[in-house]
Amino acid sequence: MEILAKSAFLFYCLIIGAGAVMAVMSKSLVRALVGLIAVMIALAGMYLLLAAPFIAFMQILIYVGGVSVLIFFAIMLSKASAEGDETGSVSLGRAVNALLCLLVPAVIFSVVIIYHPVTTRDAPLDVSPALLGEGMLGPYLLPFELISVVLFAAMAGAVLAAWRKRGQK
Amino acid sequence: MTDLMLFQLVGVFLFSVGIAGLVRRKTLVGMLIALELMINGAGLSIVAAAQLTSGDAVKGQLAALFVMGLAAAEATLLLAIILVAVRRLKSSGTDGVFHMRG
Structure with missing residues (x-):
């Protein structure tokens, strides 16, 4: 297994x-x-x-x-x-920047993860969806509702930003 | 090498590749794709930490769900912003977007 x-x-x-x-x-x-x-x-x-x-x-x-x-x-x-x-070559400076941005977080996080291990469980815990639902409607009700407000604001903002007035090209 | 380390390293890989793509891409949509890679790596890291350490697993999984909800909201807004930028600048390249003045 x-x-x-x-x-x-x-x-x-x-x-x-x-x-x-x-x-x-x-x-x-x-x-x-x-x-x-x-x-x-x-x-x-x-x-x-x-x-x-x-x-x-x-x-x-x-x-x-x-x-x-x-x-x-x-x-x-x-x-x-x-x-x-994305055709056409990427300029050298941009490629070097991208490589640096790849290496810096990769090296830092990998070193932290490998050299500072935390105590772990042997097997992952089994969390039932019922427990998640209780968490969402219990102690985390406010963030759960705020997410819906954020989603609504994002949808409304997207429609507003992309709105094209009649007659305008 | 514990299991947690393996999952975390995969998350770090996704995050680093995403940030490199964010710098390297020349179009706004390409940057959006790289951004989604980063968010996915962060989500994997959160769930792995929730499931494999002694922390509260319910809290961790809820955090991952919130990250997914925020990613969906952010993708919607970015779609509208890209649409406006393309309409105004007639291209979706990142080099044309220099100032925030309309």
Whole structure:
């Protein structure tokens, strides 16, 4: 069973690595989006490995079902060409900056994670969705309601910002 | 190497690749995709810490759910902002967006 979990983890890691590189390096934005979706689905698998099935379903529902469609709309509406707007070489300065931005947090966080281990549980805890619901409607009622207000404000703001007056081109 | 470390390292990988993409991309939509990578890495890190340490697991999972809700709200707003920027500047490149004046 241990070997099965390890191999599943490795499999998801491979998908995440390939998808992340594709999402960042791909010339075509649609291909980049496909890489992002692969990462999101593999992350749902990781949540299942962590014994958090509710989060895994929410990951698929919100990210794969919602956010990726929004990004696809953004690609469509910004009139991205089929060959990709990211064609043409990236300037050297920008590439060096990107490499630095990759290395600095990666090295710092990795060192912190590896050299300062925290005491861990042997097996992840199984939290039922009922407990999550009680938490949302109990001690965390205010943040839960605030999220709905934030979502409403974001939707209203998006409509207001993208509103086109009649007659205006 | 504990299990928690492995999950955290995957989260750090996603975050770092996302931040590199944020710097490297030339279009606003490409930056949005890289940003989603970063948020996903943070979510994995939160859930791993909630499930595998002695902290409150319910609290951690709720935090991950809130992160997802905020990411959805942020993607909606960014879609509108990209739309306005494309309409005004006739391109979705990042090099055209220099000032905030309308």
